[in-house]
Amino acid sequence: RKPSILRKIAILVMISTAIGIIYEGCNGLFNITGDYGSNFFHEITHETLYLSFSFTSVVMLLESNHRLPPNSSRLAMTVTSLVQYILWDEHAHMKKGAMLTIHELIAQVCLVSAGAFLYAAKYPSSVAAFVFSFALMVLEGTWIMAAGLNEIPGHAMTMHQVGSFFCLHVLVIGLVIIVATACVYKRVAE
Numbered sequence: 001r002k003p004s005i006l007r008k009i010a011i012l013v014m015i016s017t018a019i020g021i022i023y024e025g026c027n028g029l030f031n032i033t034g035d036y037g038s039n040f041f042h043e044i045t046h047e048t049l050y051l052s053f054s055f056t057s058v059v060m061l062l063e064s065n066h067r068l069p070p071n072s073s074r075l076a077m078t079v080t081s082l083v084q085y086i087l088w089d090e091h092a093h094m095k096k097g098a099m100l101t102i103h104e105l106i107a108q109v110c111l112v113s114a115g116a117f118l119y120a121a122k123y124p125s126s127v128a129a130f131v132f133s134f135a136l137m138v139l140e141g142t143w144i145m146a147a148g149l150n151e152i153p154g155h156a157m158t159m160h161q162v163g164s165f166f167c168l169h170v171l172v173i174g175l176v177i178i179v180a181t182a183c184v185y186k187r188v189a190e
Contacts, residue, residue, distance in 0.1 A: 003064040006073065010060035013053055020050040045087055052080040052087075074121035077133070081114035084140075101162045102147045109140045127185060135177040142169055 024047050025040040041047065059076035062068045085107050092103030113136040120129035146165065149155050157165060 003066070006060050007064035010057045010064060013057035013060070017050040017054045017057065021047050021054075024050070045091055049084060049087055052083040056080045071121045071124050074117050074124075074133075077117040078114050078121065081110045081117060085110035085114065098157050098159050098162050099147075099150060101159065102143070102150060102157070102166075105162070105166050106140060106143055106147060109136060109143065112136060113140065127181065131177055131181045135173055138173050138177070139169055142173065 024043040027043060056073060056076040056079075059068060060073040063070065063072045088103055088107035088110055092100055092107060095103050113133065116129065116133040116136055120126065120133045123129055143166065146157075146169070150157055
């Protein structure tokens, strides 16, 4: 956990979340057919999801400059994951069918992520905790992309497919992470 790497990641996260918030806000401004008319905060749930990562990036930046204790960023990711769990769960209740299941699965991944990051903060030298929390972040990110693609006409998953595709995500990401960890862990052990 080199401070320079943490700082670079924090800056990258800040930039990407700012772009996301601006994109969602501008989409709300130009969406005059929405329920709330033209409004920068039309997609407030999406903007809050981005903002939760901004919170973590600020903590990462402060930690990299030794203004916060080590592992503060992992605790921030715990908070971010809990916030995301609440938002995805709430968002799921507005959906039906396959989209309901997709959103509930994302919410559950966020809840498990919160536990993984809390464990990683308590046991910072645990390779398993680091790998597991990283794998959950990758799973959440890829499943969010799957949810977005599901909104495009002609690309929607059926209820029958959702569980299978989610499990395939878990297995593929798990395999890649385990192989990568085995390669790194062997080098560290030598």
